[in-house]
Each structure stands twice: as structure tokens, then as C-alpha cells.
Amino acid sequence: MKNILVIGATGQIGSDLVPELRKKYGNNNVVAMAHKSQPSEELMKGPIEFADANDKEALLRIVKGYSIDTIYHLASILSAKGEQNPELAWHVNIGTLKNVLDVARDLKLERIFWPSSIAAFGPTTPRDKTPQRTILEPGTMYGVTKVTGELLCNYYFKKWNVDVRSVRYPGLISYKAPPGGGTTDYAVAIFHEALKNKRYECYLREDSVLPMMYMPDAIRGTLQLMEADPSKITVRTSYNLAGISFSPKELANEIKKHIPEFTCTYKPDFRQAIADSWPKSIDDSQARKDWGWKHEYDLAKMTKDMLEKLKERI
Numbered sequence: 001m002k003n004i005l006v007i008g009a010t011g012q013i014g015s016d017l018v019p020e021l022r023k024k025y026g027n028n029n030v031v032a033m034a035h036k037s038q039p040s041e042e043l044m045k046g047p048i049e050f051a052d053a054n055d056k057e058a059l060l061r062i063v064k065g066y067s068i069d070t071i072y073h074l075a076s077i078l079s080a081k082g083e084q085n086p087e088l089a090w091h092v093n094i095g096t097l098k099n100v101l102d103v104a105r106d107l108k109l110e111r112i113f114w115p116s117s118i119a120a121f122g123p124t125t126p127r128d129k130t131p132q133r134t135i136l137e138p139g140t141m142y143g144v145t146k147v148t149g150e151l152l153c154n155y156y157f158k159k160w161n162v163d164v165r166s167v168r169y170p171g172l173i174s175y176k177a178p179p180g181g182g183t184t185d186y187a188v189a190i191f192h193e194a195l196k197n198k199r200y201e202c203y204l205r206e207d208s209v210l211p212m213m214y215m216p217d218a219i220r221g222t223l224q225l226m227e228a229d230p231s232k233i234t235v236r237t238s239y240n241l242a243g244i245s246f247s248p249k250e251l252a253n254e255i256k257k258h259i260p261e262f263t264c265t266y267k268p269d270f271r272q273a274i275a276d277s278w279p280k281s282i283d284d285s286q287a288r289k290d291w292g293w294k295h296e297y298d299l300a301k302m303t304k305d306m307l308e309k310l311k312e313r314i
């Protein structure tokens with residue numbers, strides 16, 4: 001039986017991952033850890049702890065108290081917010097990861113998951129079908145923390161055999177929690193505005209293609225990676241993971257098929273430069289080969305499901 005701790009449980013990924021883990025491993029075996037954000041009613045249905053992952057003593061107390069053997073460490077400051085406060089991005093993204101890896105090494109935990117991102121790539125990276133092993137010179141502090149984090153994970157695995165696993169998530173689209181502070185957030189906000197106001201002003205150019213993924217695919221892929229036999233894991237920095245690539249205009253046109261009155265206008269801001277430095281599409285053949293990754297949602301299927309589920313919620 002597993003005892004799992006999810007750090008950053010109230011965030012975009014945690015809001016979907018915690019219920020899924022509780023379904024799989026039992027409600028009482030998955031502890032949600034929150035810091036400043038108010039947890040949803042769904043998260044409160046199982047064990048929950050409030051602590052700052054930068055506080056190592058608090059982290060140790062929780063891990064020992066619940067005999068935790070697996071940690072999903074999701075707490076992070078995203079790209080756009082990180083540019084407004086790079087100091088905070090470094091403190092949160094790297095300080096907490098170092099604590100989690102130290103605790104995993106010292107208490108000999110079984111397995112750790114930590115997310116990297118397409119933000120690890122930068123303007124000098126090939127933008128089409130970006131390879132698994134390529135140039136990593138990001139232009140944002142968020143990206144710098146992702147490259148640093150990947151190297152740190154690889155180091156802890158090589159030096160102390162900490163079984164830490166990671167994927168480079170593309171922009172994630174979900175209906176449970178609003179994303180906070182990312183560059184790809186438009187692809188979530190557009191659904192909310194389409195349903196509420198039938199119009200949206202996008203902060204990226206209409207032709208700005210980015211790699212994206214619907215949350216059910218991201219959760220399935222994450223669990224698949226975490227359940228894979230250690231002998232199958234050949235990448236200990238972070239796996240490229242791809243779903244769909246589309247532009248704001250392509251997404252707006254897909255939404256229009258369901259809401260014909262919907263209109264989208266475009267007013268690029270500082271996030272455009274971040275988007276321009278990221279890949280358009282990702283080569284994730286290594287993940288497909290090593291542990292059988294396969295995405296299920298294309299643009300049409302994702303848009304239909306997202307509109308249906310979000311409508312029920314709002």
C-alpha cells in the first residue's frame with residue numbers, strides 16, 4: 001500500500017491529481033498539502049496538511065507522521081508570474097525541490113514526481129518537433145528553475161539513487177482549477193469567457209502555436225510514468241511529453257463550432273515574448289518508447305469535453 005503526499009495540491013495539476021490518486025490508492029492514503037490557497041471541498045474529503053515546502057522541519061514532520069513513501073511535488077511559480085517576481089520563483093521552485101529531494105534521500109523514500117515544462121527550452125532551441133536532448137537556454141526565471149530542477153533530479157538519482165521521475169508538461173488545460181500565472185493560461189481563460197460572455201481578448205497573437213495538453217491526458221501520463229518499472233526509465237532529467245499543438249485562432253474556431261456567437265480578439269502583451277521563445281511542437285518519442293505514453297485528446301475532443309464539463313461547473 002502506498003502513502004502519498006501531494007505538495008501544491010490546490011494548484012492546477014493537484015486539483016485533478018489528488019482525486020485520481022485517492023480513487024486509485026484509497027482516500028486516506030493520499031495526503032494533500034496546501035500552503036496559501038484555500039482547498040476545494042473535493043480536496044478536503046481526505047487528509048490535508050497546511051505547510052510551506054520551504055520549511056524542511058514541517059515537511060519532515062508530515063512525511064514521518066503519515067509514513068509517506070511517495071511524493072508528487074507540484075508547487076511552483078509559473079512563467080508569467082515568475083517574470084514579475086524572479087526572486088520568488090527561484091525561492092519557491094528550487095528551495096522546495098531541494099528540500100523534497102533531501103528528505104527523499106535521507107528517509108529513503110520510494111519515489112518522487114516533479115514536473116518540468118516546455119519552459120525549459122528557449123529561443124535557441126529548435127522549435128519544431130523539439131528533441132528530447134537539445135539546447136536548454138531558457139529566457140525566463142521559471143525556465144531557469146526548470147532546467148536547474150531537471151539537473152538536480154538527475155544528480156540525486158545518479159549520486160544517491162533517489163527514484164525521481166519527471167515530465168516536461170506542455171500548457172495544460174483543465175476545468176477544475178484555474179491556472180495561475182502561466183503563459184499558456186489563455187487556453188483555459190478562453191473557455192470560461194466563451195461560456196460566460198461569448199467573447200475573449202487574448203494576450204497572445206492569433207497565430208502563436210504552442211504545445212498543449214488536456215488534463216486527463218496529463219494525469220494519465222503522470223501515473224503511467226510513476227508506475228513504470230525503474231528499468232524502463234532512461235531519462236532522469238525530464239521526459240518530453242506531447243499532446244496537441246494549436247494557435248489561439250485555431251482554438252477560437254473550434255469553440256465557435258459549439259458557440260457560434262463567440263468572438264475572440266487579440267492584444268499581445270509581455271507574455272507574447274515568452275510564447276515566442278517556446279517550441280511549437282514536441283518530439284516525445286522517448287516517452288512513447290520507454291513507458292508507452294500515448295495521448296488521447298485532439299483539439300476537437302478536448303474542446304467538446306472542456307465545454308461540457310465547464311458548463312456543468314459554472
Ligand code: AKB
Binds near residue numbers: 079080117119170183
Ligand atoms: C506556463 O505557461 O508557465 C506553464 C508551463 C507551460 O509550464 N503552463
